Structures are given as structure tokens and as C-alpha cells.
Amino acid sequence: MSETPQIPRPVPRPEDDITAEFWQHCNRDELRFQRCTDCGTWRHLPRVMCAQCASTEWEWALSSGRGRLFSWTVTHRSPHPAFRGEVPFVVGIIEMEEGVRMLCRIREIAPEDLALDLPLEVGFERANDETSLPFFRPAQEADSSD
Ligand SMILES: [Zn+2]
Known part of the structure; x- marks a missing residue:
């Protein structure tokens, strides 16, 4: 092997x-x-x-780090060899509580469970020793705007 x-x-x-x-x-x-x-x-x-x-x-x-899913796409074919083991993965547009929109990776949820306006929260992952990248995942607790 x-x-x-x-x-x-x-x-x-x-x-x-x-x-x-x-x-x-x-x-x-x-x-x-x-x-x-x-x-x-x-x-x-x-x-x-x-x-x-x-x-x-x-x-x-x-930022509060909280927002809602505005739109997303599921990538089934890796655009780069480094992501080959990660497909399918989700990239979405998050509408932040502050009103700005951000394009970012969405993790910790199956693509079929995504829905418009899904509450999300930011997390960070190390890409290398110098670089930390944001990602979004389902919010752990309901926000007060519901
Ligand atoms: Zn101004």
C-alpha cells in the first residue's frame, strides 16, 4: 500500500x-x-x-461570528489536489448579523441538510503554521432573532 x-x-x-x-x-x-x-x-x-x-x-x-446561510454550492470535483479527499464539500455565502455577506467553507453538516437561513457560526482551522482559516458550521444555540 x-x-x-x-x-x-x-x-x-x-x-x-x-x-x-x-x-x-x-x-x-x-x-x-x-x-x-x-x-x-x-x-x-x-x-x-x-x-x-x-x-x-x-x-x-x-464580528459576532454568527449569520445565516444565504446561498451555497456543493463541490463534487476537487478544484485542487489538496482537496481531493474532501469532496463533496460545501462553499456558501453567509449573511452575517452585521449585514455583510461572506463567502466561506461550510463544515460539520451534510450537504442534504443545508437550508436557506440556516443559523451558522464561525470556527477556525489551521491550514499551516502561519495560517488560520475561517469556516462556518451550524450554530450551537438558537439565536434571539427567531
Ligand atoms: Zn461611512
Whole structure:
């Protein structure tokens, strides 16, 4: 029996300082989004200017880590050799309590059990020594918006 060599997972390679900062927070197991310090609007993906008021001032505010499933897809054919042993897997869009939407891996639930508006919560997994990646899983306790 031959052993398959471990192929490293691809990890994010930020192309600018703002995006890099998002991932640096993830590496500390913190999900943070930009929040405009002039009008309070949350935003994601990271960018320089607030789309609401055009301010270039922001903070990295801690997310509740909770949201609801907005949409998803089930991948049956691995796009990369590192994921070959993981198919089928789910990638979804999560509408966060803060109002932003985030594209992310969804774990710990069978694809056939997914449903629109399913309550989800963030978790983090180590991709390598330097990189921690967020994922979402079914929320452990019901939120108060039901
Ligand atoms: Zn603003």
C-alpha cells in the first residue's frame, strides 16, 4: 500500500495591505470586518472607502461570528489536489448579523441538510503554521432573532 504524499492546502495570498489585515485577524482566530468610524456601516470585502458616506476612516470591528446561510454550492470535483479527499464539500455565502455577506467553507453538516437561513457560526482551522482559516458550521444555540 502506497502512502499519498500530503499536498499543502492553498492559502490566501493577500494582494494589498487592507486584505492582508483581514487575514491577520483570522490568524488570531478573530473574524473582524471593517466598520466605518464616520457612519458606522460595516463592509466586506475589505476596501479603502465607505460606499455609504465615502469616508476613508475605519476600524476592524469584531464580528459576532454568527449569520445565516444565504446561498451555497456543493463541490463534487476537487478544484485542487489538496482537496481531493474532501469532496463533496460545501462553499456558501453567509449573511452575517452585521449585514455583510461572506463567502466561506461550510463544515460539520451534510450537504442534504443545508437550508436557506440556516443559523451558522464561525470556527477556525489551521491550514499551516502561519495560517488560520475561517469556516462556518451550524450554530450551537438558537439565536434571539427567531
Ligand atoms: Zn461611512
